[in-house]
Amino acid sequence: MSVQARTKGFLDASKATVPLLSVSDLAVSFDNASNPGGPRIQAVAGVNMTLFPRQTLAVVGESGCGKSVTAMSAMQLIPRPPGRFDRGSIRLEGRELLTLPEHEMLKVRGGEIAMIFQEPMTSLNPVYSIGDQILEAILLHQRLEMTQAIERAIGALDEVGIYNRLKERFKADALALAQGKRDLLDEYPHRFSGGMRQRVMIAMALACQPKVLLADEPTTALDVTIQAQILDLLRQLQRDRGMGIMLITHNLGVVAENADVVCVMYAGRVVEYAPVFDLFENPMHPYTRGLFSSIPGLHDMRSRLTTVEDVTNDPAEFRRVPGVVPWWPHMDAAARPALADAREPYILHQIGPQRWLGCWRTPDLAGHASPPPSLDYRRPD
Template identity: 50%
Template sequence: MSDLLSIEGLRTVFRTGNGEVAAVDGVSLSVAKGKTLGIVGESGCGKSMLSLSVMRLVPQPGRIAAGRVMFDGRDLLTLPPAGMRDIRGNRIAMIFQEPMTSLNPVFTVGDQITEAMRAHDRAASNAELKARAIAALGRVRIPAPERRFDEYPHQMSGGMRQRVMIAMALACEPDLLIADEPTTALDVTVQAQILDLLRDLQQQTGMAIILITHDLGVVAEMADEVAVMYAGRVVERASGTAIFDDPQHPYTLGLLGSIPKLEETHDRLLAIEGAVPAPFALPQGCRFHPRCVFATAACERESPPLRDLGRGHLAACLRAPLEAAVAAEAH
C-alpha cells in the first residue's frame, strides 16, 4: 500500500538566546490511506511540533530548516501559502489538544463549523452549509444536532466540545486527520467513546489518522504502527503489536513499565527517572543515556542511528536488539 503522507528528514528549529535549537530533529515517518500511525512520548519530546510542521503552522521564531513532507505526491514544504491553505483543513485536518481554547467562546459551534467549510467552498449557500454542519454534528453522534448548532462552547461538556472539534475537522472530508491528544482531560468512558467514534469514521471514509498521545493505552487500541519520540527524534518505530510484545528501546520499555497492571501489586508505580532534556541542553551521545538504566560508556559517546532490526522494526539503541533478560528486567 502506497503512503499517503511521507515525512523525510524533517527538522524544525527555533531561534533562542542559546542559539538555534531543534524541536524536531531529522524525523522520518509515513502513513498509508486508511491506516493509523500513533506517535507517543512524554511532554516536550516534539510530538505536537511535528504535527504543526506538517501543517506548516510552526509559530515564530521557529522555521522548518530541512526535510520533505510528501502528501499525495506533492511536497507540502514547497507549496505557496495559497496552495497550502487549500490543503489545510480540506485534505489534511487537525484536532487540536484543548477544545475549550480551540473553540471561540463568542461564536456558536454552528458558526465555527460553517466558517471552516466556507473557506473551501465559497459557492455554497448559507442554508447548504448549515445543513452540512448539522449533518457533521450528527455524524459525530451529538444528540439533537439542530439545537446544538446554535449553542456556544460553554454550554457543552468537554466530551461534547471534543466531538464538535472532530465534526469541524471532518466537515470537508479530509484524506488525513491529525489528532493531537484527542482524549486529554476526558474521563475513561468519554475517552472510549471518542476513540470508537474515530475508528468508525475511519472505516466509513477510509481516511488516514496520525494519533499523537502520551497514553499507550490509546495507542494499543488504535494504531497500526507506532513511533516513539524522545528529545525531537524517533527512537523506535514498529507495528502496534511489536511495540507492545517486543519493545527494543529502553525508553519504550520505561513507558510500558510505568503502566499499572491490575494483576500486579506494587507499593509505587515504576517511573523513568529525570525529565526530557531541553533542546538547548541535549547530552552528548544517546540523548536518553542520562535516564537509561542500561547505559554504558559507549552510550555517552555515540549517537545511535535508527536501525532496522528486521520485519520493519526500527530502534535507535546501541544495545538493540535487546536481550530477553534485559527486557524482563525493565518490566
C-alpha cells in the same frame, strides 16, 4: 492467533498502498527566547514516519519530545519566527507541504489535512456560534450554497452524535427534531460540556472529509467513557472514509486499543517504530521498555514500579539487539560506541522486517541511508 500471524497477515508488500503522509528527516528549531543569540531549541531533530490510508499511527513519547511540533509542521502552523524548518520534508501523497505557499496551504489545511487539538476551548472561538464556526470551515473548502453548507454542517454534527439527546426527545416529531438541530447551530461553545465541545471540534475537522486527521491528545481532557466513545467514533469514520489518523497520546491504553503502528519519540527523534502488537509484546529500545514497565499491572505486587530511568541506566539493556547500540542521548560518554560520523550520531535503523530502532551511527552503519519507516499495516478488526 499468534503475534506473527496477526501482523504478517496484514502486511502484504504486493498490495502496498501509496502513503498519505511521509515525514522525512524533519528538523525544526526555535529561537531561544531566554538566551537570545544562544543555541536554538532543537524541537525536532530528524523525525521520520509514514502514514497510510485507513491507518492509525500512534505517536508517543514524553512531554516536549516534539510530537505536537511534528503535527503542527504538517499543517504549517509553526510560527516562523521563532520557529524554523531546518531540513527535511513532509509530503502529502507525494506533494511537498513545507514549502507550499500560504494560499495553497489554505486549501490543504482543514481540507485535506485536519487537526484536532487537545483543549477544544482554545480552538473554538467563544464569540462565534457553533454553526458559524463549522460553516466557515465548510465554505472555505467546498463550493456549496449556504443551504447545502448548513445541511453539511448538520450532517457533520450528526455524525459525531451531537443530536443523540434531541433524537430521543423528539422521537416521533420530525419537524421539531429538524428545528432543534438548526437551533443548536446558534449555540455558543460555553453552553456545551467538554465532551460536546470536543465532538464539535471533531465535526469541524471532519466536515470537509480530510484524507489525514492529526489528533493531538484528542481525548485527554475528557472522562474515560466519553474518551472511549470519541475514539470509537474516529475509528468508525476512519473505516468509512479511508482516512489516515496520526494519534498523539500519552495514554498507552489508548494506543493498545486504537493504534495500528506506533512511533516512539524521544528528544526530537524516533527511537522505535513497529506494529502495535509487536511493540507491546517485545519492546526493544530501552526507553520503550522503560515506558512499558512503568505501567502498573492489575496484579502488580511490587512495592515500587520500574521507571524509565531504571531501565535506561542498565548497560545490559543497550546490548540486547545484536549488531546495534540503541541511541540514547544521556548515555555515559565512556559507554557510547565509536561513531562513524560525529555530526550524524543517530540513525533510525531497520533491524527487522517490521521494526525500526533509533541507533548510534557506529562504523557498521556508516553507509546506511535511513529512509522513513514504512509499515502498511492495519490491525485486524
